[in-house]
Amino acid sequence: MQNIKNITFVFVLLLKISFGIAATDTSGVYLTKKDFLSNTLQYKTINAIHTPCFPLFARFVIAREAFPIQVKMDKKNIKKFTPGSFYAFNNNGVKYFYLKKSNDYVAVVNDAAPLFMIVQKKVHFSGNTAFADDIYLYTKNLDEPFKELTKENITSDFGTNKKEMDILLELRQKIIKEGYDAEIHKSAFLKCREMVGTYIDKIKSGA
Numbered sequence: 001m002q003n004i005k006n007i008t009f010v011f012v013l014l015l016k017i018s019f020g021i022a023a024t025d026t027s028g029v030y031l032t033k034k035d036f037l038s039n040t041l042q043y044k045t046i047n048a049i050h051t052p053c054f055p056l057f058a059r060f061v062i063a064r065e066a067f068p069i070q071v072k073m074d075k076k077n078i079k080k081f082t083p084g085s086f087y088a089f090n091n092n093g094v095k096y097f098y099l100k101k102s103n104d105y106v107a108v109v110n111d112a113a114p115l116f117m118i119v120q121k122k123v124h125f126s127g128n129t130a131f132a133d134d135i136y137l138y139t140k141n142l143d144e145p146f147k148e149l150t151k152e153n154i155t156s157d158f159g160t161n162k163k164e165m166d167i168l169l170e171l172r173q174k175i176i177k178e179g180y181d182a183e184i185h186k187s188a189f190l191k192c193r194e195m196v197g198t199y200i201d202k203i204k205s206g207a
Contacts, residue, residue: 029071029081030088030095033142036111041090043071043079049091066103094189099146107189109136109196114203115168116142117149117196121183134181136172149175164203171199 027048028041035042049069066083073079081089088097088108095108097118110117117138137146140157147153149172158165175181180192 026090026093028090029069029086030090032087036088036095037142039111043073045071046074047072049089066098066105094186101145106137109189109193110200113140115140115200116146117200118146119189119192134184136175136181163206167199167202171196174199 026041028044030036030040031042034040049071068080068082069089071079071081083098083103083105084100086098088095090096095111096105097108098104099106099120102120104120106118106120108117109119115138117136119134119136122133122135136149138149139146147157149168151169151172154165154168154172158168174195175192178192178195180188180195184192
């Protein structure tokens with residue numbers, strides 16, 4: 001009987017983690033690029049935005065096929081947004097872009113100049129078995145396409161500024177060393193986002 005109680009408790013706890021009881025004031029929708037850059041939410045939720053993913057208890061989307069999101073502004077007012085009808089959204093402090101080309105949502109690792117960075121899931125197969133890795137992409141300008149954070153791209157784009165190039169090459173190696181290029185969940189993502197922030201600060205300071 002005690003084992004059944006313990007199992008029931010764990011199951012209820014996982015459901016609470018999964019669905020979220022309430023959202024912070026950071027959850028909502030950025031309708032335009034201007035909203036995103038100024039961190040101005042046009043719609044705020046009273047509950048976390050439902051972002052289905054597996055495993056169920058993770059409740060964290062790094063990248064997946066885009067789906068409509070619902071914003072519950074109060075008990076009676078629920079607004080539904082289809083992919084492409086908004087610029088980005090924020091769910092409990094994590095920002096997500098909608099990428100039209102790949103039709104998926106990607107978590108934002110750095111949300112301001114001089115370098116915007118996102119992380120996207122990349123699935124590859126070995127025989128009939130699917131594996132997922134996380135790839136990091138960047139752009140200096142949100143009006144331009146994102147590029148993968150590879151040694152070749154970094155060297156090509158930042159070769160005229162050795163300090164910036166070396167900082168980004170070191171960041172890339174650090175991401176790999178810490179295992180952030182494997183399929184990560186929210187706790188690891190938050191640590192990676194903090195780490196990336198320290199490297200972006202080095203670029204800003206010209207260190």
